[in-house]
Amino acid sequence: MTPALQVRHLSTTFGHHGTPVTAVDDISFDVMPGEVLGLVGESGSGKSVTLRSIMRLMPHHSAVTGSVLWQGCDLMTMTEAELRRVRGGEISMIFQEPGTALNPVLPVRVQIEENLRAHTELSAAGRAARCLELMDLVGIPDAKRRLTQYPHQFSGGMRQRVMIAIALASNPKLLLADEPTTALDVTIQDQILKLILDLRDELAMSVVFVTHDLGVVAATCDRMAVMYAGRIVESGPVPAVFAQPNHAYTRGLLGSVPRSGTERSPLLSIEGTPPGLTSRPAGCAFHPRCAFATDLCRRESPALQDRAAGQAAACFHSDRVIAAGLAGS
């Protein structure tokens, strides 16, 4: 099977008082048709910038290099006109904060129709019918009346459904979701996650899911890529990575989440805090916080290497990490 999306050597740098800082540092990954890929990391790890770089939504003072192959075409070298067809058409995006991503002064109907007008040949009547259909699809009751309302008349969960309706209007083949449930309560998050999975099955889309919540990854993703300080440090099928992390950071991250059966015992925490964009350490960026670090880690940055069970890890000491396991620190 050929991947739907191939990201190769993607790097994004920003100008920062004259000295450029690297937010995303040479990352490569594939998304298969119909697959849900989770991009996991803490704040500042570059996961959202990766998503925006793929869609070329980065501001002018940033520089993006590398290639993003979408069905054989490189999104990085497309003209604006070609890109407009893909963006919001074949590839759609939903954002974290539905309150700010929607236009507050336009009724919801206009915002969904905008996408239909840009990416479909539908007539006015056809668009109106499609709007109703989309509202049903994302589970907003009383669609006819709700279409005439403004975003502030919707609850957080309902706004996120509206955003998904807009994203799906053009029958996308790839959905990029940037923390779509982080602002929502757990019962509403549960509804939205399951909606996205149902829509994936129904419409045969691929999904890239950016999140910091490992529970969300466990519940929804097929494969995952863990990011730290702008790089992918580990990737693989979700069950394999959860069962046996190959990178010390993934191990620490999984250990930081409380599990049942270990109540009131110390969690396997990671010392220190993630490095800022301007102060990334030399060598492996994780070494100052890593219990397995050696001189080699302080000197050289490890490359992402294939391991067993379809996993890959950028760690010199994967074997020691595996041996240490997830129990205790």
Next chain:
Amino acid sequence: MTEMKPLLSVQDITKAFPFPRDLLQRLRRQPGQAVHALNGVTLDIRRGETLGIVGESGCGKSTLARCLVRLHDCDSGRVLFGDTDIATLSGAARRAFNAKVQMIFQDPYSSLNPRMRVRQILTEALSVHRMRPAAEIPARIAELLDLVRLPMDAADKYPHEFSGGQRQRIGIARALAVEPQVLVADELVSALDVSVQAQVVNLLLALQDQLHLTVVFVAHDLRLVRHISHRVAVMYLGKVVEVGPTEALFSAPLHPYTQALLAAAPEIDPARRSRRVAAKGELPSPVNLPQGCLFNTRCPLAFERCFKERPALPASGDHRAACHLTQAEKE
């Protein structure tokens, strides 16, 4: 287990935040509307325990936390600390109460004064409560920083020089400065990254053992609450719908809302994935509360009685729920 006398006892408290009346309401002499944040909460907090309070946004858990430390006065009902109603306290007695029941706030960015050094922040707490003579304050500050595992040079820095996790440690040090018996932690770690959350949670557990603290841990993260609490209270629309020992509540939840909440929280184990939606619908507005049971708009098991009569939390029992159905089963 013998019933020990609770350290803090919340008795049927209510709290509403009224909206200003609009012109029409004033012309018609109608009463204004209000957000009903707490609708009769009864809860005991036992000495030495960690009581977790969970619920979704808008369920009143933060309002309850603020009522416990008397940052809000409740509209009706009372909060007893030992035998005293905290609403009656004033002057030195109120200050003494405040020293015994301390709060740590959610947002590590806005809860510390950006123009004060850590030393000043801690000194203020110590001198307001006259905990130490001035000469002993520097030693006490060193002790506090050590307690929360911050380096000594932290005392002369400003809050902006610290990361979120370190700032929460400063918040903890400030609360501990006055040697409290009870810590009320409102979403202590929800603003922090996962790896940093674990550090702060580990610190809280260690401090609790070391200082014999009673902790009220308010959070929306069920995994965290399960990890650190001895007992858990689940809130929905300003009421406690279920309370019980952590293990019992998580393994055999009684209330349909608790069951939905637990099912909705994603498991950390990819093998235990479910595609069934746990709870349909959304939280009703706390301005216009539903008649009868507050959960009846979303409850899959609701029957006639649930729409007429609001179930109360049974007065006794270790594990209890405010639900007609579970109460009927027990009888």
